Amino acid sequence: MKIIGVKQPGGIENLAIIEKKDPIPEAGEIIVRWHATSLNYHDYLVAVGGIPVPDGRIPMSDGAGEIIAIGDGVDEWKIGDKVMSMFFPNWIEGKPTLKKTMFIMGETLDGCIAEQSCLPATAVTRIPDGYSYAEAATLPCAAVTAWRGLMVEGNFEAGDKVLIEGTGGMSIFALQLAKAAGAKIFATTSSPEKAERLKAMGVEEVVNYKEDERWGKTIFKLAGGGVDHVLDVGGGSTMRNSIEASAIGGHIASIGILSGGRKGEITFPKLFFKHLRMTGLAVGSREMQNKMVDAININGLKPIIDKRFGFDELGAAFQYQASGKHFGKIVLEY
Ligand SMILES: NC(=O)c1ccc[n+]([C@@H]2O[C@H](COP(=O)([O-])OP(=O)(O)OC[C@H]3O[C@@H](n4cnc5c(N)ncnc54)[C@H](OP(=O)(O)O)[C@@H]3O)[C@@H](O)[C@H]2O)c1
Missing domain, CATH: 3.90.180.10 (Medium-chain alcohol dehydrogenases, catalytic domain)
Known part of the structure; x- marks a missing residue:
């Protein structure tokens, strides 16, 4: 063989x-x-x-x-x-x-x-x-991770607001699983063409993370007070914005380290005053x-x-x- x-x-x-x-x-x-x-x-x-x-x-x-x-x-x-x-x-x-x-x-x-x-x-x-x-x-790998982030660790409920970051394999599964379960979905991407595809798949609002450095704040506003779930794919390169985008009491699944995000800084008061739960998860x-x-x-x-x-x-x-x-x-x- x-x-x-x-x-x-x-x-x-x-x-x-x-x-x-x-x-x-x-x-x-x-x-x-x-x-x-x-x-x-x-x-x-x-x-x-x-x-x-x-x-x-x-x-x-x-x-x-x-x-x-x-x-x-x-x-x-x-x-x-x-x-x-x-x-x-x-x-x-x-x-x-x-x-x-x-x-x-x-x-x-x-x-x-x-x-x-x-x-x-x-x-x-x-x-x-x-x-x-x-x-x-x-x-x-990708779908089980998205499933666990939302359904197992995130305690997802129908009507929840979900943020997916980028359009890689894991994120698109998160979009599809969340949609099938009755979520309102928000997304980021670096590409205007991909933004159109995301909208066609039922995503409420899409923000270009390359054009808008404070995309977390933008998502927070667009979602009318933040999202209940974030599937964070960038670690050090995205976590500050993921925390900004979260609603009070939200859940962040720390999943990836894209864009060189192996290490990074976060603003701790935002984490605790928002009563956020964060789960580091691997598949x-x-x-x-x-x-x-x-x-x-x-x-x-x-x-x-x-x-x-x-x-x-x-x-x-x-x-x-x-x-x-x-x-x-x-x-x-x-
Ligand atoms: N912990 C786990 O169990 C687990 C499981 C699966 C994946 N992961 C991790 O999750 C991440 C994604 O994995 P994947 O296999 O889905 O990757 P992938 O298919 O290669 O995803 C690449 C896409 O990610 C997006 N991206 C890159 N930098 C970004 C940033 N700073 N902000 C938002 N989006 C960004 C880009 O989307 P656009 O082109 O739309 O900008 C890019 O096309 C990786 O870090 C991977 O290691 C972890």
């Missing part, structure tokens, strides 16, 4: 296609024939050496495929079942712990840009009804992923796939992601 490995010191030009032996399952394991993966910012960091990984590590946390072999003692699955990966294959349910979250697909474990993987039977979930492999491959558990699939089976949400590439075009796909031209998800099919 073919896999793609990250050759150290990393870099898109150092992604190499390598031939490996087909895996054989042991007791409690399954073999998945992957047919699609999708790009997340995390995968980009792994590929370019921003997150150090061992030489030859297979990147890509997201995958969707079919089960082609089953080890002894596996009752949950049968050959031919369509499944998708989990970002944290050891986090089955309950609160996160170090043990549950130390293994990450495509970082501390091999990921899904491989024709086949051997995994514990609990390291995948079913995919939503009627989903293609490409559609299912968009969900495990979610199998239980959360399954609940999200249940919700998608009811609300009929379909991912927005911006562009599709083939197995040996991973480098080109990362270059396209880095250009920031995408709206929603980028996938590879194989």
Whole structure:
């Protein structure tokens, strides 16, 4: 079988296609024939050496495929079942712990840009009804994160106001999930064309974060006293504005560090006088992923796939992601 490995010191030009032996399952394991993966910012960091990984590590946390072999003692699955990966294959349910979250697909474990993987039977979930492999491959990282930020940690209620930042994969899922659940949505983007697309998807007001430095204050006003939920994707580069945009008693999910936001300053009195709750979150558990699939089976949400590439075009796909031209998800099919 073919896999793609990250050759150290990393870099898109150092992604190499390598031939490996087909895996054989042991007791409690399954073999998945992957047919699609999708790009997340995390995968980009792994590929370019921003997150150090061992030489030859297979990147890509997201995958969707079919089960082609089953080890002894596996009752949950049968050959031919369509499944998708989990970002944290050891986090089955309950609160996160170090043990549950130390293994990450495509970082501390091999990921899904491989024709086949051997995994514990609990390291995948079913995919939503009627989903293609490409559609299912968009969900495990970006959609589960948006789901958790809003529904699990955010205690979302119909009628709540939600701010999404930018138009990357996670943010567009947050828009779609919030919309399906009855939210009023506000958004930021750097692109006038993308602003039009956001409005066409039902976003109430869109602010250009490159033109309006104090976009948090602007959103606060447009939302008539702030938003109940912010999915913050920039950390140090966006958090001050995310706090400004929040309503009293709002919830901010701290999700990302785009635009160099690894560190930054926040105005603490704004945090406590607004009685804000902030949750640092990394993706979610199998239980959360399954609940999200249940919700998608009811609300009929379909991912927005911006562009599709083939197995040996991973480098080109990362270059396209880095250009920031995408709206929603980028996938590879194989
Ligand atoms: N914690 C977690 O579990 C988790 C899970 C998924 C993602 N993330 C994080 O969330 C962030 C987004 O991930 P992704 O995979 O959705 O990325 P992506 O698809 O690559 O998103 C890129 C988009 O983000 C927007 N953006 C860039 N800088 C921005 C800024 N300063 N303010 C607002 N928007 C900005 C741009 O949108 P416009 O073109 O519209 O300006 C850009 O097109 C990343 O930091 C990623 O690591 C975290």
